Amino acid sequence: MIDWLAFVSVVISALVAACLVVTLFSLALRLGDGTETWRKGVSVTLFVVCGLAVLFGIYLIVPALHQIA
Amino acid sequence: MEIQLIVALVIALALVFDFTNGFHDTANAMATPIATGALKPKMAVAIAAVLNFVGAFLSTEVAKTISGGLIKEGDGGIQITPALVLAGLIGAIVWNLVTWLLGLPSSSSHALFGGLIGATIVGAGIGAIDGAVLVSKILIPALLAPLTAGVIAFLVTRIAFGITKKKERDGFKKGQIFTSSLVSLAHGTNDAQKTMGVITLTLIAAGFQEPGDGGPHIWVIFVCALAIALGTYSGGWRIIKTLGRGITDVEPAQGFAAEAATTATILASTHFGFALSTTQVASGSVIGTGIGRKGASVRWRTAGRIALGWLVTIPAAGAVGAIAAFIASFGIAGILIDVVLAVGTIVFIFLWSRRSTVDSRHFHQPEPGAFVRPKKKKKGNRR
Numbered sequence: 258m259i260d261w262l263a264f265v266s267v268v269i270s271a272l273v274a275a276c277l278v279v280t281l282f283s284l285a286l287r288l289g290d291g292t293e294t295w296r297k298g299v300s301v302t303l304f305v306v307c308g309l310a311v312l313f314g315i316y317l318i319v320p321a322l323h324q325i326a
Numbered sequence: 327m328e329i330q331l332i333v334a335l336v337i338a339l340a341l342v343f344d345f346t347n348g349f350h351d352t353a354n355a356m357a358t359p360i361a362t363g364a365l366k367p368k369m370a371v372a373i374a375a376v377l378n379f380v381g382a383f384l385s386t387e388v389a390k391t392i393s394g395g396l397i398k399e400g401d402g403g404i405q406i407t408p409a410l411v412l413a414g415l416i417g418a419i420v421w422n423l424v425t426w427l428l429g430l431p432s433s434s435s436h437a438l439f440g441g442l443i444g445a446t447i448v449g450a451g452i453g454a455i456d457g458a459v460l461v462s463k464i465l466i467p468a469l470l471a472p473l474t475a476g477v478i479a480f481l482v483t484r485i486a487f488g489i490t491k492k493k494e495r496d497g498f499k500k501g502q503i504f505t506s507s508l509v510s511l512a513h514g515t516n517d518a519q520k521t522m523g524v525i526t527l528t529l530i531a532a533g534f535q536e537p538g539d540g541g542p543h544i545w546v547i548f549v550c551a552l553a554i555a556l557g558t559y560s561g562g563w564r565i566i567k568t569l570g571r572g573i574t575d576v577e578p579a580q581g582f583a584a585e586a587a588t589t590a591t592i593l594a595s596t597h598f599g600f601a602l603s604t605t606q607v608a609s610g611s612v613i614g615t616g617i618g619r620k621g622a623s624v625r626w627r628t629a630g631r632i633a634l635g636w637l638v639t640i641p642a643a644g645a646v647g648a649i650a651a652f653i654a655s656f657g658i659a660g661i662l663i664d665v666v667l668a669v670g671t672i673v674f675i676f677l678w679s680r681r682s683t684v685d686s687r688h689f690h691q692p693e694p695g696a697f698v699r700p701k702k703k704k705k706g707n708r709r
Contacts, residue, residue, distance in 0.1 A: 259462050263600040264470060267591065270598070272478050275590040279482040279583055283489035286497040307501070314508045317593045318515055319384045 278310050328658050329532050332408045335665055336528045339415040341553040342672070344521040346422040347434040348378060348557020351517065353565040354431070354588070354608040355509035358581035360689050361570030364499035365506070367561070367686035373503075374510040375559035381514020382522075382551030408528050409654045409661055410445045415524070416668045417441025417647025421639060423675045429564035429572070429684075430635040433603040437643045438520060439464060444644030445651035463601070468636055471591075471602040472610025479587035479611040483618025486579045498582035505585035510558075512592050513604055518554045522546050563684040569609065570689075572628045574616030583618070584611040606636065 285303035288296045316322045356370040365373070418434070418441035425432040446454050486498070522542040529535040535543070542550075570576060576584070588604075588611045595602040609632055616624040650668070653660045 259466055260600060263598045266598045267594040267600050267602070268474050268478075271474065271587070271590040271594040272481070274594070275478050275482050275583075275586045276485060278590070279485050279586050280489065282498070282501050282582065283486050283579075286490050286494045289497070290491070290494050307504075311504050311508065314589060314593055315511070317597055318381070318508070318512050320515075321384065 274310075278307060281310075282307050329408070331658070332412065332661060333528055333532045333534065335661065336408050336412045336415065337525055339412060339419065339665070339668070340521050340524045340528075341549060343415050343419050343422070343434075343438065343524075344518065344550055344553035345557035345560075346419055346426070347517050347521070348375075348554040349560050349562040350422050350426055350432075350434050350557075350565060351513055351605060352558050352561050353569045354604050355506045355513060355585075356561075357566045357569035357608075358576050358584055358612065359499075359502045359506045360566055361576045362499060362502065362578045362581040364502040364578060364581060367563075367566075367689040370506070371559050371561040371686075373507060375555045377507055377510035378514035378518065378558045379551045379555035381511045381516075382518035382554060383547060384511075385515045385519060406442075406446065406527075406531070407449070408531055410449045410651055411442070411524060411528055411531075412661060413445035413449075413650035413654050413664065414438070414442035414647045416650040416664060417444055417643040417645070419668065420646045420671055420675075421643035423672060424642075425635055425639070426562055426564060427675055427679055428631075428635070429568040430632055431565050431569050431605050431609050432632075432635045432639045433468075433605045434517065435520065435603060436464065436468075436636070436639045438524075440640035440643030441647035443640065444647030444649075447644070448648045448651035449655070464640065467600070467602055468606060471606035472613065474602075475587050475591045475607040475610035476614035476617075478591060479584045479614030480618040482586055483580055483583040483615040486583045487619060490579065495577065495579045498578040501582045502578065502585055505582060505589050508589045509585065509592065509604070509608070512589075512596065514551075514554065516596070516604070518547075518550045521550045521553070525550070561686065563686060563688065564679075567684055567688060568628065568632070569612055572625065573609070573612050573632075574622055574624050576612070576615070577619065580615040580619055580622070584608075584615040587611045587614065 281303050285300045285307065288303070289300035290296075352371055352374050356365070356374050359365040360367050360370050415438075418437040421432075421437045421440065422434055425437075443455055443460075486495075490498075525546050526535065526542045529543075529546075574580075588608045591602065591607045591611075592604055595607075609629075613624055613629055616622050650664050653664050653667075656663075
């Protein structure tokens with residue numbers, strides 16, 4: 258009765274997504290701390306990528322966005 | 327006349343349940359940002375309320391069978407009557423209020439299922455319940471949800487603390503605003519639907535709406551959205567206190583890690599159609615992040631109390647639902663007695679809760695830096 262395939266999909270995708278976002282956000286904070294100019298740029302880029310992850314989250318939440326009527 | 331009265335009572339109780347659902351689940355999204363000071367308490371519940379309200383309108387896809395196959399319906403099965411729905415709702419509301427009084431984060435969906443199961447057993451016999459569905463849809467996911475979220479939260483907490491240095495970790499507060507908002511939005515799209523489903527089912531059962539009418543009426547969507555938003559705004563502070571302070575002391579990096587784990591797990595579970603309880607996922611995440619930070623301690627007694635609450639939720643809500651269904655079986659007088667008893671219980675629990683209030687003021691945090699950094703001593707005019 259248990260749909261184990263669905264469960265494994267949930268675990269793997271949630272694990273990958275959470276690790277990715279937390280790694281990127283942590284790196285963005287770490288790099289944003291230095292004085293060199295390149296660090297600032299990379300840090301902002303990483304924050305933007307995290308922002309895209311949030312947008313993807315909204316895309317997943319709102320059915321109208323991912324279900325073609 | 328009689329059927330109109332019952333339907334009106336069911337709608338009223340469904341909205342009360344929706345309200346308790348809102349304030350019970352504010353904690354899932356907002357306990358950690360409030361605990362770390364990422365959001366001021368009032369601000370946090372306001373954001374959650376708005377997102378829950380918006381979320382309720384986003385999904386037009388309604389859970390037609392809110393029982394999810396748990397109760398054998400249709401041909402060869404039983405017809406669930408408005409009176410049984412009413413009894414089930416009373417069970418769910420009462421149990422939600424009791425757990426709130428105890429500050430336990432428990433699943434509102436389970437309370438609703440429990441209440442309906444209890445009412446159905448009395449109304450239609452034990453044979454009306456599909457035991458296999460009960461195990462595979464509720465009991466096993468209840469074990470898997472906190473476990474999955476806990477392991478993920480543990481790992482990402484380690485990552486967050488591994489990469490960043492101590493002075494940079496305040497930055498996680500900004501991230502927390504986004505992750506907790508996503509949880510709130512997802513909650514609104516899912517949970518207000520349950521109440522809409524209950525009301526629509528009742529309207530169809532009473533013959534006020536055509537079965538093939540396609541989803542809830544717009545006024546149903548609106549009142550459900552409003553009820554859950556008001557409930558969310560009123561803030562279940564007791565549960566926020568348990569989840570944000572009771573299990574472990576949450577730092578910004580942990581808050582972000584826990585919410586990232588919660589958000590990822592919930593979105594994945596919805597996407598792949600493997601339903602997991604938001605409450606159980608969020609609680610698992612907080613425990614996981616407590617284990618993940620070196621030097622942090624998890625108060626296992628509190629965690630144990632919460633787990634016990636989860637175990638008891640379905641039988642307890644079911645027992646109340648069963649009693650209510652038994653009283654309701656005496657016809658319209660029984661139903662009225664039910665409603666009077668339910669209102670009496672709600673008022674009693676509310677008055678009891680006044681003995682020790684927990685509200686937003688308990689979460690006051692000093693402005694960061696206000697006390698922490700002492701003024702630098704002036705050393706002459708050296709710059």
